[in-house]
Every structure is written in structure tokens, then in C-alpha cells.
Amino acid sequence: MLTISNLTYSYGRHSRPVLENYSLLIEPGTICGLLGRNGAGKSTLLYLLTGLLKPQRGCIEYNGFIPWHRNISFLNDVFLVPEEFELPNVSLAEFIDVTAPFYPKFSISDFRRHLETFELSHDVHLGHLSMGQKKRVFISFALACNTSLLILDEPTNGLDIPGKRLFRKAILSSMTDDRIIIVSTHQVYDIEKILDRIIITDNGGVLLDASVTEITSKLNFKFTTDKRMAASAILSLDAPGGYNIIEQNTDDDETDINLESLFELTCQRPDEITRIFEN
Numbered sequence: 001m002l003t004i005s006n007l008t009y010s011y012g013r014h015s016r017p018v019l020e021n022y023s024l025l026i027e028p029g030t031i032c033g034l035l036g037r038n039g040a041g042k043s044t045l046l047y048l049l050t051g052l053l054k055p056q057r058g059c060i061e062y063n064g065f066i067p068w069h070r071n072i073s074f075l076n077d078v079f080l081v082p083e084e085f086e087l088p089n090v091s092l093a094e095f096i097d098v099t100a101p102f103y104p105k106f107s108i109s110d111f112r113r114h115l116e117t118f119e120l121s122h123d124v125h126l127g128h129l130s131m132g133q134k135k136r137v138f139i140s141f142a143l144a145c146n147t148s149l150l151i152l153d154e155p156t157n158g159l160d161i162p163g164k165r166l167f168r169k170a171i172l173s174s175m176t177d178d179r180i181i182i183v184s185t186h187q188v189y190d191i192e193k194i195l196d197r198i199i200i201t202d203n204g205g206v207l208l209d210a211s212v213t214e215i216t217s218k219l220n221f222k223f224t225t226d227k228r229m230a231a232s233a234i235l236s237l238d239a240p241g242g243y244n245i246i247e248q249n250t251d252d253d254e255t256d257i258n259l260e261s262l263f264e265l266t267c268q269r270p271d272e273i274t275r276i277f278e279n
Contacts (some may be wrong), residue, residue: 001027002049002149002180007058009044018044020204021059026197027149033191034184036201037262042184043083045201046151049182050080062149076104079147085155087134091117096141103145110174111144117170118163132158139167141176150181165189183249188259189221189257198259200266208266208273212257218276220247221258235265248276 007022018041026032036042047053048060049075051067060067064073088095100106112122118136124133137156142150156164164187171181172194183191198215200208225231226241233245237260244261266273 001061001063003059003061004049005061007045007048007055007060009041009048009053009056015115017204019048020199024199024206024209026180026182028180029175030180030196031171031175031183031194032197032198032199033195033259034182034201035186035188035259037267040202041204042201043153046080046153046182046184048165049149049151051075052080052158056140076102077147078149078151079103079142079144079145080151081139081153081155083157085138085166087126087129087138091125092123092137095126098115099141100145105146107144107146110141110146113141114140114170114174117173118166132160132163135159136163136166139170141172146174148179150179150182150270152183152185154181154185154187156185156187168194188263192257192259198257198262200263202267204271208262208277210277214277215262216249216254218249218251218259219262220249220253220254220255221245221261222260224249235268237261237264 002025004022004024007019009019013066022045024093031047034042036043044053048055049067054068059081062074062078065071067074096108096111115122115137118140119132120136121142124137126137135155139155156167159167168191175181178264185191194214197211198208199206223239223242224245230236230243233247235246237244244258246261246265249274
């Protein structure tokens with residue numbers, strides 16, 4: 001269980017807080033999408049969750065551990081894939097020999113399975129890989145560590161179109177009932193089919209925190225060419241040949257979620273989101 005209670009953090013004594021009175025509770029068995037504008041505090045939150053930053057007020061607790069205390073048992077069970085990273089100029093075998101012992105649940109068979117999913121061989125040299133290939137390797141390693149908390153910051157940046165499809169396949173194949181996966185991204189189309197829960201943050205706080213099931217039970221996401229239908233919708237966005245719209249779901253006819261439309265509605269009309277989800 002991941003619990004965030006009244007979390008506040010700023011980068012300077014006189015700076016506006018990046019996060020303020022931020023609270024969340026995330027249960028195991030969940031793939032969460034963390035969405036927000038640039039500067040909304042998403043990466044800061046990820047670094048706080050992993051103990052790389054210390055909260056100025058409030059508390060974070062994960063399975064009885066305080067991340068900032070950086071207890072070995074906590075560090076063994078959490079993995080962060082940052083948006084930008086460097087891998088050493090060594091063979092993959094050398095990298096595994098040095099790094100895997102820090103993660104007691106690391107599985108070499110899982111690692112090889114994920115490499116195969118990403119269409120990579122087991123005997124590559126990290127110094128000879130493209131950035132996209134390095135990301136495939138690093139995500140494969142992160143998944144194979146089998147930590148119960150896995151955090152991915154913009155994981156599909158640098159992946160080509162097949163790589164993004166394989167990323168979704170790898171994530172779904174590694175999900176278990178005792179694992180939490182948090183994906184922070186702006187590339188919403190890359191992940192909207194694999195998420196269980198959506199968290200949208202802005203202005204230092206949480207604007208929306210709901211399961212995909214709850215969202216689709218309350219909102220319908222549609223494409224239409226009808227201008228009158230678009231004008232009467234809760235939200236209408238121009239799209240090639242028509243409009244992507246959101247309507248309130250009044251007949252239990254669930255549709256596939258459109259994360260771009262949901263994000264725009266949440267940020268443009270937060271009071272409307274509050275009204276719909278409080279009811």
C-alpha cells in the first residue's frame with residue numbers, strides 16, 4: 001500500500017510549492033497513469049516516492065517504510081526508470097553481474113523473457129546500442145527486478161512505434177496482484193489501453209483520481225461529425241474530420257477512454273469534474 005498524506009514540497013524557501021497538501025492512496029495490483037502539465041510536479045513526486053527528495057511537510061509511506069529513510073528493505077523493493085539515464089559501456093552480462101544483486105527478487109529468466117518481448121538478444125553490449133535499444137534493455141531489467149513498486153517516468157520517449165507496442169505487452173505480462181506500477185507520461189496514446197487508474201495533477205494538487213472503470217461509467221468518449229452534438233457535449237475538441245467529445249454517461253453504455261480528452265476536460269473544467277465524480 002502506498003499512502004501519501006498532505007505532502008508539500010518546494011525547491012526554495014520562498015518559492016511556490018510544486019506539491020501542496022497532496023494526498024493519494026494506491027493499492028497493490030494497480031497500473032496508474034500519472035498525468036499533468038509541464039511543471040505540475042510529476043517528476044518531483046516520483047523522486048519523493050523513491051526517497052531521492054525529502055518532504056517538507058506531510059508523509060509518504062510504502063508498506064510500512066518511509067522512503068526518505070532509505071531503508072535497505074525499501075530500496076530493494078522499489079525501482080525508478082527516469083526519463084533520462086545513462087548505462088555503462090559494458091556487456092549486458094557484466095551489467096547484470098554488478099547490478100542484479102541489489103534486487104533480491106531479480107529473475108534472470110524473467111529478464112530474458114522481457115528481452116525477447118522487446119526483440120533483443122541476451123548477449124548485447126550496452127555501449128553499442130541506440131538510445132531506444134538501451135531503454136528497452138533498462139525497462140526489461142526494471143521489470144525483471146520484480147520490485148513491488150515500479151515507477152516509470154516517460155518510458156515510451158525514445159521508443160519507436162513497434163517498441164511502444166512491445167512496451168505495453170511487457171508491462172501487462174509482468175503485472176501481479178502485489179505490484180504497483182506508476183507511469184508518468186505525456187504520451188497518453190501509448191498507455192491508455194493498459195491503465196487501471198488515472199491520476200491527473202495540476203497546481204500542486206490532485207484534480208482527478210479515479211479508476212478507468214469509474215471514469216467510463218460516468219463519462220462517454222466519442223467521435224462525431226455532428227456540430228450540434230459537439231456543441232452540447234461537456235467537452236469538444238477539434239479532430240480530423242470532426243470532433244472528439246465527452247458526454248455524461250446516462251445509459252450505462254461504456255466507451256473506451258480517450259486520455260487526451262479526459263485531461264483537457266479535467267484541466268479546463270475542474271469544477272465540472274468534481275461535480276461529476278462527487279456524485
